[in-house]
Amino acid sequence: MTPTQPPASPNDESALQAVIARARSGDVEAFNVLVERFQRAAFVVALRMLGDRDLAEDVTQDAVLSAFRHIKQFRGGSFRVWLLRIVTNQCLDYWRAQQRRPSVSLDVLLAPATEETGGEAARNDAALIDPAWDPTMLAERHELQAFIERALLALPEDQRLAVVLCDVEGLSYDEIAEVTRTNVGTVKSRLARGRARLRDLLLRHPELLPRAYRHDSRGDQPRVPRKPE
Amino acid sequence: MKPNENVMNHLSDELLSERLDGLLDVAAQERVDAHLAECADCAARYAGLRQVQATLRALRQVEDIPDFRLNAQGRPRRLRLRPESSRPSRGYVFARMASVAVLVGGVLLLFVAIITGAGSLTLTSHESAANYSNAAPASQSYPGCTTMHCPAVGTPLPGNNDGAVKTPTMVPTPVGGQSNTTFAPLKPPAPFPSPLAEFGLGMLLALGGLIAFLGFGRRERST
Numbered sequence A: 001m002t003p004t005q006p007p008a009s010p011n012d013e014s015a016l017q018a019v020i021a022r023a024r025s026g027d028v029e030a031f032n033v034l035v036e037r038f039q040r041a042a043f044v045v046a047l048r049m050l051g052d053r054d055l056a057e058d059v060t061q062d063a064v065l066s067a068f069r070h071i072k073q074f075r076g077g078s079f080r081v082w083l084l085r086i087v088t089n090q091c092l093d094y095w096r097a098q099q100r101r102p103s104v105s106l107d108v109l110l111a112p113a114t115e116e117t118g119g120e121a122a123r124n125d126a127a128l129i130d131p132a133w134d135p136t137m138l139a140e141r142h143e144l145q146a147f148i149e150r151a152l153l154a155l156p157e158d159q160r161l162a163v164v165l166c167d168v169e170g171l172s173y174d175e176i177a178e179v180t181r182t183n184v185g186t187v188k189s190r191l192a193r194g195r196a197r198l199r200d201l202l203l204r205h206p207e208l209l210p211r212a213y214r215h216d217s218r219g220d221q222p223r224v225p226r227k228p229e
Numbered sequence B: 001m002k003p004n005e006n007v008m009n010h011l012s013d014e015l016l017s018e019r020l021d022g023l024l025d026v027a028a029q030e031r032v033d034a035h036l037a038e039c040a041d042c043a044a045r046y047a048g049l050r051q052v053q054a055t056l057r058a059l060r061q062v063e064d065i066p067d068f069r070l071n072a073q074g075r076p077r078r079l080r081l082r083p084e085s086s087r088p089s090r091g092y093v094f095a096r097m098a099s100v101a102v103l104v105g106g107v108l109l110l111f112v113a114i115i116t117g118a119g120s121l122t123l124t125s126h127e128s129a130a131n132y133s134n135a136a137p138a139s140q141s142y143p144g145c146t147t148m149h150c151p152a153v154g155t156p157l158p159g160n161n162d163g164a165v166k167t168p169t170m171v172p173t174p175v176g177g178q179s180n181t182t183f184a185p186l187k188p189p190a191p192f193p194s195p196l197a198e199f200g201l202g203m204l205l206a207l208g209g210l211i212a213f214l215g216f217g218r219r220e221r222s223t
């Protein structure tokens, strides 16, 4: 199940191309139609990349403005991908200007993983065996989301970007490669390393894992409905 | 559950990650799934990846997406939330640097004007005027003196005197029997920018630079 956007109908697509053509000629109203359609994606990517709402709003607005000023450089293809590339560049510019990364210290994230909890995490690995659970049922846990949100900021930017574009925003490998100007092989490897790192951070915090995962409640597995295949 | 048999060939995270996205071909997927069914370690790692992905997908839900549309002039409708521009434009940086340069230049000029002005003022005072006229007649060495310097001396006089008081070592006050050559190079040839003109120009530049500096600062904060 590749995460992709629902396919746009041909009508929808040709209407979109007409709007893009008008926007390219400097029509602000037409451009605003595009903004309305893609601003959610742009803002979510900026927010998950930067981890700060106010900053993400300003960066997204800068990206929208930059897109309007450089719309003549848009040479077809996916407008969403093009806009997300601008958003990504704005994030990188921001980091460069700050000379520091909004990274969560790994020490903080790993702090509880002392010798004893490390051993517990290892045992928890063994408790993660049952592949029959439905993660979507469990992902609503707020602390878990908050943790992953924070842990994202501990990833190197290239891995974070790949993970955000793929798992949060639902781009295909090809689209991610286009946004990040790299090849699919690199995207795969960044994605794998980013996800694995998030998982390893998570495993050091067994208290955040859904109860069905925990060592002491393995007998309660029926509470997790089997996902129909 | 069977114990791990081929521990040697655990599945890489990259392979598991691709399996997660369903991007393996049929044969590869069957091989991976067979291993996952047998190997508790890899199954645990895979389950962890699924948990991570499911949580990340939930992060797509964001409340209150702001409106980023532009106004008819192609400008943002929203106000910036962060007062400090994180990345000031090149033009802004240049303007700010230029205003600082003008400010510094003006202050330097003021300083020079005060020193030379004070020097020449001491010369025009009673006892040294005569002393000086020995070396070079005032009428020749001060061609601009009567036209632009002397008539206006009344106004900036107090300031100039202050400067002279503050920097006594810089301006050797000519005393009776001292040789003129010690201070002759300092002021008599008073070149075109006379001390007064220097003072005025310095004041102007310093003020202008200051106003520009403050003005740019305010403008940047408001945008």
Ligand SMILES: [Zn+2]
Pocket: B007, B009, B010, B011, B035, B039, B040, B041, B042, B043
């Ligand atoms: Zn294995």
